[in-house]
Amino acid sequence: QQQVKQSPQSLIVQKGGISIINCAYENTAFDYFPWYQQFPGKGPALLIAIRPDVSEKKEGRFTISFNKSAKQFSLHIMDSQPGDSATYFCAASRTNAGKSTFGDGTTLTVKP
């Protein structure tokens, strides 16, 4: 049973547009929700993360929106750039679990 469902699987956005990637989780014990960005041939890199006591977190062009009652969170990339083209993974973990559960990933392509 997949605990974190991510959508869409792939996304194509024009330069300057807004990219939106969604994740839904099932385990209400999760209390940390990071997003990772992975370029081809590289390991994932932590992009931004949120905890359930906050509904939104913004870092530059990247924003996480969190809806605790719906058990959903999303990544918004404002003013998307070709350099943002990568695979994005959402994840969820709970304190002391020692590991994260990853979504299946979204391949983002930003067209110039």
Next chain:
Amino acid sequence: DTEVTQTPKHLVMGMTNKKSLKCEQHMGHRAMYWYKQKAKKPPELMFVYSYEKLSINESVPSRFSPECPNSSLLNLHLHALQPEDSALYLCASSPRTILHYGYTFGSGTRLTVV
């Protein structure tokens, strides 16, 4: 130093070979992880070391043998692998296994088993 360094970057090995993957971090992180990633898939947890002790083994076949010689180093010993073990092997670290800090991943070792 804010990096996790993995060596080698690429490895081709036969099914009867023995090889080792190495991972090093100097961030003072006390939790280290091995992940396996297949193409277009998320990372899949293999092992977790917390304060140099193995704390999680995700039912990984014994042909994969982890080792944590000290708080900065993590090895993955490989023996009698199968072609389906070909993948990107990622090492990661975090300050503790309390994951409110996220992982720092290395760039991985691209392993091909022939």
